[in-house]
Amino acid sequence: MPSFPLPYWLRPGDDRPGEEIEDEVRAELAFHLDALADEQTRRGIAADEAERQAAARFGDFNKYVRQCRQVKQGDAPMLKRFQTVAMVVLTVFVGLMGWQQWKLANYYQGTQLQLIGVQNRLSNISDTLVQLKPVQAAVALEAPIQGGGPDSNQLTPPLFTGHLERSSDAYSNSFAQAKRQAPKADLTGVVTSDNGEPIADADVLLIIKTWPNNRFRQGDKAVNTNADGRFTLKRTVPLDGQYGVNAAVVAPGHAIASSYVLVEDPAGEEPESIDFELTASTAVTLRLTNRGGEPLPRTFVTPSARNDSENEDHLVYFQGSKPAWRRTDETGTVEIDWFAAGDFGKVSVKPRGGDWQEHEFETPAQPGEVITIVCDTKGR
Amino acid sequence: MPPDDLGSLPAGSLDLLILQTLTAGQQHGYAIARSIHERSAEALRVEEGSLYPALHRLERRGWIEAEWGLSEANRRAKYYRLTRPGRTQLKAEVASWRAMVEAIGKVLDPPPVNPRLAGA
Numbered sequence: 199m200p201s202f203p204l205p206y207w208l209r210p211g212d213d214r215p216g217e218e219i220e221d222e223v224r225a226e227l228a229f230h231l232d233a234l235a236d237e238q239t240r241r242g243i244a245a246d247e248a249e250r251q252a253a254a255r256f257g258d259f260n261k262y263v264r265q266c267r268q269v270k271q272g273d274a275p276m277l278k279r280f281q282t283v284a285m286v287v288l289t290v291f292v293g294l295m296g297w298q299q300w301k302l303a304n305y306y307q308g309t310q311l312q313l314i315g316v317q318n319r320l321s322n323i324s325d326t327l328v329q330l331k332p333v334q335a336a337v338a339l340e341a342p343i344q345g346g347g348p349d350s351n352q353l354t355p356p357l358f359t360g361h362l363e364r365s366s367d368a369y370s371n372s373f374a375q376a377k378r379q380a381p382k383a384d385l386t387g388v389v390t391s392d393n394g395e396p397i398a399d400a401d402v403l404l405i406i407k408t409w410p411n412n413r414f415r416q417g418d419k420a421v422n423t424n425a426d427g428r429f430t431l432k433r434t435v436p437l438d439g440q441y442g443v444n445a446a447v448v449a450p451g452h453a454i455a456s457s458y459v460l461v462e463d464p465a466g467e468e469p470e471s472i473d474f475e476l477t478a479s480t481a482v483t484l485r486l487t488n489r490g491g492e493p494l495p496r497t498f499v500t501p502s503a504r505n506d507s508e509n510e511d512h513l514v515y516f517q518g519s520k521p522a523w524r525r526t527d528e529t530g531t532v533e534i535d536w537f538a539a540g541d542f543g544k545v546s547v548k549p550r551g552g553d554w555q556e557h558e559f560e561t562p563a564q565p566g567e568v569i570t571i572v573c574d575t576k577g578r
Numbered sequence: 579m580p581p582d583d584l585g586s587l588p589a590g591s592l593d594l595l596i597l598q599t600l601t602a603g604q605q606h607g608y609a610i611a612r613s614i615h616e617r618s619a620e621a622l623r624v625e626e627g628s629l630y631p632a633l634h635r636l637e638r639r640g641w642i643e644a645e646w647g648l649s650e651a652n653r654r655a656k657y658y659r660l661t662r663p664g665r666t667q668l669k670a671e672v673a674s675w676r677a678m679v680e681a682i683g684k685v686l687d688p689p690p691v692n693p694r695l696a697g698a
Contacts, residue, residue, distance in 0.1 A: 226607065266631055
């Protein structure tokens with residue numbers, strides 16, 4: 199057999215039929231056996247006896263034939279074993295690859311969602327960082343004004359704010375430090391009645407609009423006035439970029455009032471005091487029913503807008519109105535004193551199981567009247 | 579069976595003996611067995627039961643080649659011949675065998691202790 203560069207155990211064995219191999223081995227061994235017998239014969243032993251002795255000395259003839267045949271073809275089964283192992287390894291490998299691909303596809307889907315999240319956060323970071331640079335803040339001045347805007351004559355406050363980002367979220371957590379370093383001014387104001395008496399414990403609900411890095415942001419704040427009728431919000435509006443503040447005051451016994459200021463370029467100036475002179479309100483009782491006339495107990499009511507006798511609009515943004523929420527009692531009634539006589543008042547109502555909805559009514563001249571509001575309670 | 583018959587061969591030595599025997603030229607199995615027997619002063623006897631599987635194994639490994647030919651008595655016999663890889667293998671096996679024998683010898687006959695080094 200010629201020598202192969204292959205390792206010994208990889209070489210193909212004798213692939214002839216086993217019988218043919220055994221015949222050849224038998225012929226080889228038979229020669230050996232004859233030679234042994236010849237040797238005995240030469241020593242003068244009778245041919246029969248010589249053959250018998252030779253056979254005895256030789257041992258198990260057929261066993262040797264079998265052994266030799268196995269040696270000759272031995273590696274053919276070995277090769278088959280190798281092929282089988284390779285086949286199994288390949289199958290497992292292919293299976294693993296498929297599984298990996300499947301897993302990867304799933305992973306990419308998840309990662310894509312994560313990436314979108316990361317992109318959003320990154321844009322928040324860059325917004326915050328840009329805010330730190332006064333030079334670039336000038337760009338913010340030319341920002342297009344979205345949502346709300348300086349013209350607040352419209353009587354429809356942005357009721358649902360799902361599309362608006364809350365600035366508190368955008369700046370919070372890990373960016374708290376950057377926020378602290380950004381130049382911010384305090385916002386203050388005084389709430390008095392129209393006779394000049396300071397009103398304590400009034401709810402001041404503010405919506406702060408900013409345009410950092412050309413992006414509109416809106417956040418809500420709530421604060422109470424102190425004994426002097428004064429409220430203060432520390433570090434609330436930028437000193438170097440456009441901002442807008444809608445402030446609404448809800449105080450017992452007084453009609454709600456709101457104001458909107460848009461400061462295009464604060465130029466480092468502290469904001470002006472936001473002052474309110476509240477007029478006395480007329481208490482009315484709202485009775486909420488469904489279309490079938492049944493009362494709606496434990497239903498939330500919040501002021502939404504007020505058009506006063508001078509045709510001036512006052513808006514309470516829904517986003518920050520929670521401190522002003524009231525709830526109907528078991529008979530579906532609630533007393534409110536948000537509007538003055540002759541006002542057109544607008545309230546937001548949330549029937550249980552239904553959606554927030556607005557209802558408008560004219561405030562009667564006399565207090566204590568009951569106004570029935572029929573609510574849409576679809577889904578109940 | 580001569581009284582000085584050493585019986586079965588030490589493990590690994592049969593291949594070495596076959597390869598060495600074939601350096602004298604091609605021979606059939608019977609002649610190889612006889613040659614080993616005679617050259618070892620009848621001390622070594624190769625069992626047929628191990629000789630032929632060994633020959634076929636060496637052939638499979640490419641260290642020897644086989645060819646059918648005619649014996650002195652004009653009979654068909656299978657002749658084995660050393661190949662070039664077989665020669666290389668023989669050299670390696672002889673070297674390792676010598677090293678083994680030398681090492682065993684050292685254990686069996688430790689060299690005399692140098693009295694000056696033993697000292698004290």
